[in-house]
Amino acid sequence: MTSTSESNAKHYLFVPQGIRGHLRPAIHTIPNLLARSPNALATILVPVGHHQPAVKEFQEYSLDTDERVKIVYYGSKETETDGNDKSHAKTNLEGMMVFFNDIVKVLEENYEKIMKGEPIYDALLNDEVSTHARSPDVVLVEVQTTPFSVPICEKINEKLGKKVSMALWTPISGNYTAWCACDPYQGRAYRHRVEEMFKAPEEDRTKVYNEQLGENEDVVHVPDNAFHVFEAQPNQPDNFINIVLGCIPVLPRATMVHSWPSFLGQEYKKAAAELGIKVLQIGAQLPDHSEKEAALVDGPLKDFLDKALIKKGEDSVIYIR
Template sequence: MTTSKHFLLAPFGGWGHLRPAISFIPNLLSRSPSSLITILVPVSNSKPASQEFQRYGLDTNDKVKIIHYGAKENAKEIAYTKGNELVVQIRELIGAIGANYGKILKCEPVHDTLLEKDVETHPITPHVAITSITTTQFTVPICEKINKELQKDVKLALWTPTGVEHAAWVMCNLPEGETYRERAKRIFEAPDEEKKKVYNEVLGENEEVVNVPGAAPIYTYEAQPNRNDTFFRIVYPILPILPRVTMIHPYPAFLGQKYKKAAEESGYDVLQIGQQIPADPQIGLPDGPLKQFLDEALEEKGKDSVIYISFGTLYFAPSLEQLSILLDVLISLDKRFILSLGIASPDIQTMVKDKFDSNGQGKGIYVDWAPQLSVLKHEATGWFLTHGGANSVIEAMRARTPMLFWPADIDQVWISNAFSRIHQAGYEFLQIRNGPNIGRKTYTGVKVEGTKQAIQNEFTFVFSSLEDKEFGGKWREGVEELGRKMEDDSAAEEDWRKLVDL
């Protein structure tokens, strides 16, 4: 007789964390069919989450308990995180763990704030509780305290859906130079009036070379191409806690072997379970303006003629001027493109609409949101201009679509680094960098001018060269190779077995 195991999953509510967590469930059940799963879902993203649950038939699966938390007035149609919603989502998750973890361990009913009623939980205590890396400082101690009070031996793990190259920078001992945690410590320990100065000394304007496992060398200041690093405020308090838990990375395992070795040598337990997009037969685009635009571009311009542009659900990398230059170049070159506006500011959205109304008709289309994987898999889509988020590059590999990187912050920087310079799967724009990058050379020797002309020149060169075999051809070959390796990622299976056996 097979004994069922119960996995409690409490990911951060942002779409980049929540979506792969939902996709994780059918992958877990395919390897451990008797398992039971409880997942906590924020009301704010319950509508797009519901579509994901339905896609995999999880909404009617009695092995899966979906419990909603958070305020109903925060519910959204599209899973973007704007402004202070990031802080709200973090606080709501911490509150949900504090209020519900003990009840779930005792198999008691839990209040669902979307349904506005108590719902039954699974009849066995969770064997594994997977909380979010972003709330480690608070939720791991809460779970440890309740485990002790209730005398429950629940294994604790962290859902870590970011690029492993960034995790290596944050966590691991480097072969030379000061580690990220040492730099963050210096900022934290500085007097308030000195923090900005110390930040610039150790991160913002620091010119030391950083060699991170799995990435190409860069100068420290290059790790903040478009935003100041704010992640150190989250990272520093959680680093002492990480050795007490297992980190679960839903990221291609074959890309993270150098990180895995360095992490284990640095005292961390990490599991790499590979990408979490199950095979999905319902991948076609629904009828509508987006599909019509792509179909017409395919007929007029041919295969791989459309550039899809999206900057994710958390940050919007370009400034108004930079995006205006980009659109002008694409229109002048008669390129076909799709722009997902996402969390663009009202000023940027107004500029885009005015530009399309004046001279962009027929060449491009803008949307608030696009079914990204479906767009990438359309035969007309040939390039993906992306911020370089973990979920986006995984979808690009699945669709075999080469990338043009415009990173903002956190793991996007390191993913862009690795995919452009190590894996040859895309090109990273450099002249769009700002702050201390302007006037300095990159490790590759390119000086970042940061001027309107320099940005325009780089855009013009890149978009004029996409069809060249020596330029665009190598990126397409690179992403094809990565896609094949990802679909047969044998390095992930050993860690899957370890996860199921936790």
């Protein structure tokens, strides 16, 4: 006989961006979910190019051997010049766009199979693997893929007659996406400010961009780049603009899930509610670092940041932990 808790347990499907600031909090959310709902199920789709760093995180909580968790790798393996698999995580724009396209492709090819409990292809094993018999109740897709991934899922959900809660996985810089959608600047919404920028002649584009969206000239470049980089304006403004504008029409149809490290607060929640956008701020999803783990080792990065802490202006920085 099935218990009430078992019948009410949910199946969560995670489809995060492959870059580490998005993937790592998603991995660590799974044990937090299972700790609160032991009968829950989870499936996570991971770019095979990131399997080496990802598997260490899975093993930390024995998720790789937990029957409640399905880990499926997709995409193409990356190799170093010596023929060995790459073990580092991409963080640059080019890498992001590769993962962006891969997410859309993996959903097109496999989402319906996952909903039906059918086997899907695993790129790491080079073979088909089983999926959970229960179809997902909650699907968390990368916020940057919203214009494509959400309609793909919605269409298949309707075809199969499935009632699924759609959520947007929104960590790290995705929180800027949220504020762009919610926060009017001098009474002007983000969409309207971007439209003004696009109206400007090409030769005036940068000037108008800075007037409408804020300055982006004083970017501090740190040697041996730190794990997390926070900035109010991305280095690739045109790319960011297109992502945000594409997300805005879909936002009312899904819940934005904000994970570590950002907490946007009640003001943001109220602003989102006024626009008809549902938000869920789930807090820290990574384990606390010990002082030793969090400390900077002696070297050019530590020297640079130590000096920058006492400077003012464009060369100044603050530590965010």
